[in-house]
Amino acid sequence: MDIIFALKAVIMGLVEGFTEFLPISSTGHLILAGSLLNFTDERAKVFDIAIQAGAILAVMWEYRARIGTVLGGIASDPRQQKFALNLVVAFLPAAILGFLFNKAIKAHLFAPLPVALAFIVGALVILWAERRHKTLPGAHRIETVDDMSMIDALKVGCAQAFALIPGTSRSGATIIGGMLFGLSRKAATEFSFFLAIPTLLAATAYSVIKERAALSAADLPLFGIGGLAAFASAFLCVRWLLRYISSHDFTAFAWYRIVFGIVVIATAHFGWVMWAE
Template identity: 40%
Template structure:
C-alpha cells in the first residue's frame, strides 16, 4: 500500500462511514479494484483510519459530548452488545472481510430494507422520539441492531438508524444517534486493533496510516453535514436505491468472470 492508496481509502472511509451504505463494504471493494494485496497491514489500516472519522463526530458535536452522565450511560449500554458479540465472533468477521460477494448481497438486502423503511416510517421525518427519550432497554436494542453491521456490507449506520426508527425516533435523531454510538464502537475497535498490532507496524507504514486518518477526518466532516441535510429533506430512499444498484453491478461483474476478490 502506498500514499495514493491511503488517500483514496481515506476518502472512501470518510464518505461512507456515517452514510447508510457500508463503509467496510466500500473499503473492501475499493481495495479490490485498486489491486491492493490483502495482507495483515491492509486489514489493520481499514480499521485504524476509523480514528479520523471518530474525531470528526467529536468536533462537529462537541457540545453534545460535554459532561452528561445520562447520555454517556446510554451510549455505553448501547455499545455493550456490539462489544461483546464482536469479541466473540471477531475471527469470523475477519474471514468475511475478504468476500466481495457477501458485501454485494448485504448491500442489496440492506438497500431494499432502507427503501421499505422510508415508506413505513415516513411519519417520522419531523416528529418522533429524541435521544433523551430513550430508556436503557431501548439502548440495548439499538446496540443489538448495530451488531448486525459486523457482516460486511450491512452498514453500522444503516443498522443503527433502522433500530432507531423501529423505536419511534425521528430520522434526524436516529441518524445523529448513530454518529454518537459510532464513537465508543469505533474507538474500541481501533484501540483493540492497535494493542494487537502496534509492534508489527513498521516505521514506513506510520505515514500511510497518518495520511489515511487525516483524509478520513476532513472528508467525514463534510459527509456528516451532507447526510443530515439529505435525510431532513428526502429521507433514506436514495441511499437504498444506490445500495441496490451497486450490489447488482458487483454481482454481475463477479458472475461474468471479473475477479473482484482481494488478492
C-alpha cells in the first residue's frame, strides 16, 4: 500500500466524520481538503462518497436501540410504522432530484469557489433561522421525532434537497429546515441523524456501483482505512453534538462557515492557494 495514499485516506476519513453531522458541509470540506492534498481524480471522488459508510455506521451504532425497535415493530406497531414512513417520505425529494441532476451538479458545482459561496449563503440562513427561533420562542410545536406528521417529514426532505449543492450541508439543511418548520432543536437534530442513514447509504451504493470501473481490488484497503477513520470521528462528533445542542445554538457554526468561505475566496483570488478544480 502506498503510504502517502494511506495518509490521505486517513485525513479524508477524519474530515468526513467530523463534518458529516455538523451544519458545516462535509462535501464542501472534502472538496477543499482534496484540493489541498491533490486528491481529486475519479477514484478520489468515489472515495469521498464511499467513506460515508463509516459515518453512517457511527449513527447506526449510536441509535442501535431505536433502530432495533423500529425494525422489530415495523409489521405491527403503528408508531414505528409512522416513523419509518416519515423517513421514506423525507428521503424521496433529494433522491429524485439527485438522480436527475447529479451529473450537472458535479460538472458545475464541485469546485472550491462555488463551495465557498455556498458556505457563506448557508451561514446567513443559519443566522436568520436562529434569530427567528429566539424572537419566536413558540415557533416550535414538535418536541420529538415521534410527533412529526408526514407533511413535516416531507418539508424536511425538501430542505435536504438543497444539500445537493456542495457546501450547503445536508445536516445544516435538515436541522435548520426542521427548526423553521416547527421542530425543536433536539427533534430536528435527531431526525437529521436518522434521515442520514437511508440518504447516505443510497448515495454511497449509487456512486460505488456507477463508478465501479474506476475502482480495483487494490483500492479496498484505502477505502477501509478511510471508512474506519470516518466511523471513529463521526461517533465522537455525534456524541458531542447531542450534548452541545442541549445548551447552545448553531450561531458559532454560521460564523465558522463565513470565515472559512472568505478564506477560500481570498486565497484563491490572491493566488495564495492553488485550489484544484
